[in-house]
Amino acid sequence: MRWLKDPLLWLVVLYLALLSAMPYSGPLFAHWFPELARPLYQQDSFWQLTLAHLFLVVTASVLAVVIGVGSGVLVTRRHGRAFRPVIETLVAAGQTVPPVAVLAIAVPVMGFGAWPAVIALLLYGLLPILQGTLAGIDSVPASSREIAQGVGMSAWQRLWQVELALAAPVIIAGVRTSVIINIGTAAIASTVGAKSLGSPVIIGLSGFNTAYVIQGALLVALLAIVSDRLFERLQRWFSVRAQ
Numbered sequence: 001m002r003w004l005k006d007p008l009l010w011l012v013v014l015y016l017a018l019l020s021a022m023p024y025s026g027p028l029f030a031h032w033f034p035e036l037a038r039p040l041y042q043q044d045s046f047w048q049l050t051l052a053h054l055f056l057v058v059t060a061s062v063l064a065v066v067i068g069v070g071s072g073v074l075v076t077r078r079h080g081r082a083f084r085p086v087i088e089t090l091v092a093a094g095q096t097v098p099p100v101a102v103l104a105i106a107v108p109v110m111g112f113g114a115w116p117a118v119i120a121l122l123l124y125g126l127l128p129i130l131q132g133t134l135a136g137i138d139s140v141p142a143s144s145r146e147i148a149q150g151v152g153m154s155a156w157q158r159l160w161q162v163e164l165a166l167a168a169p170v171i172i173a174g175v176r177t178s179v180i181i182n183i184g185t186a187a188i189a190s191t192v193g194a195k196s197l198g199s200p201v202i203i204g205l206s207g208f209n210t211a212y213v214i215q216g217a218l219l220v221a222l223l224a225i226v227s228d229r230l231f232e233r234l235q236r237w238f239s240v241r242a243q
Contacts, residue, residue, distance in 0.1 A: 008229045015222050019046045044199060046219065052195035053223070056114060056186045060121030061179050068126050068178075069171060072133025073159065084134075091130050094123040099185050103192050117189030117196075124185055125178035132174020136167025168238040176231035183224045187216070197223070 071091070075084035099120040106116035140163050148158045164171075187198025197220045204212025 008226070008233070011222070011226045011229060015219070015226055018219060018222065019050060043203075044195060046197075046215075049195055049197050049199060050219065050223070052114075053183075053186055053197045053220075056117050056121060056189055056194065056196060057179060057182045059114075060118045060125060060182055060186075061175070063118070063122050064125040064129050064178055065175060067122075068129030068174070069133050072130050072137065073164075076134065076137045088130070088134075091126045095127040097123065099124050099188055100191070103188070107192050112193035114189065114194040116192050117186065117194045120188075121182045121185060125182045128174040128177040128181070129171070130174070132171045132177075133167070135174075136170030137163055139170065140166045165241070168241070169235055172231065172235045172238050176228065176235060179231065180224050180228055183227060184220060187220055 068091075071087050074080040075087050102120035102123055103116050106119050110116050110119070144162055144166065145158060148162045153161065186196050187201055189196045190198040190202040197216050200212040200216035201220075204210065204214075204216065
């Protein structure tokens, strides 16, 4: 029964319980917080909002991992090192642009919906992944590369079985940071018509309904905590494998 003592399990249980209880939490708000005794958010199912929120985050994060790790590998190869300053500058510039500004530019081109939000999250989440990839590959000992070359490994085998395998914990740390940032940032997707856990927050702010804001913010925060614990486990697993 050791798994019953796992904090991550209870965080997941707490999140699922909150999802189920949110539509019926009006009396609790009214009893403990009379000033918040306002109609609670029931325009959409919180289960649907969570799935929509995860779709935005997962889609943007997968694209960011492909682009970030791919770019990091490319600029650490002999023929791509000259492009490293350019790639780092471009990716850093992408994060300096506020996601709201990206949405304002993307909506006239792509229309309202989820995809402008995905583009904004992609640009905002690239930098930690690229930095983690560069730091991880740069930290691989030269002796490991030489041994791999000495035993006859091809360039692809050295990259996959040595460099990326040893750099994986640092890369996962960058992905972890990117995902946690995007879980919070995805809340603004509701401003361009995309469903997310930010919908109650945006509607609550515009209608001065604090109960809406608390419902959405609480679920976003707990989702970020659960995701962070999951990535901590994944990072620890890769660290053990890399030893």
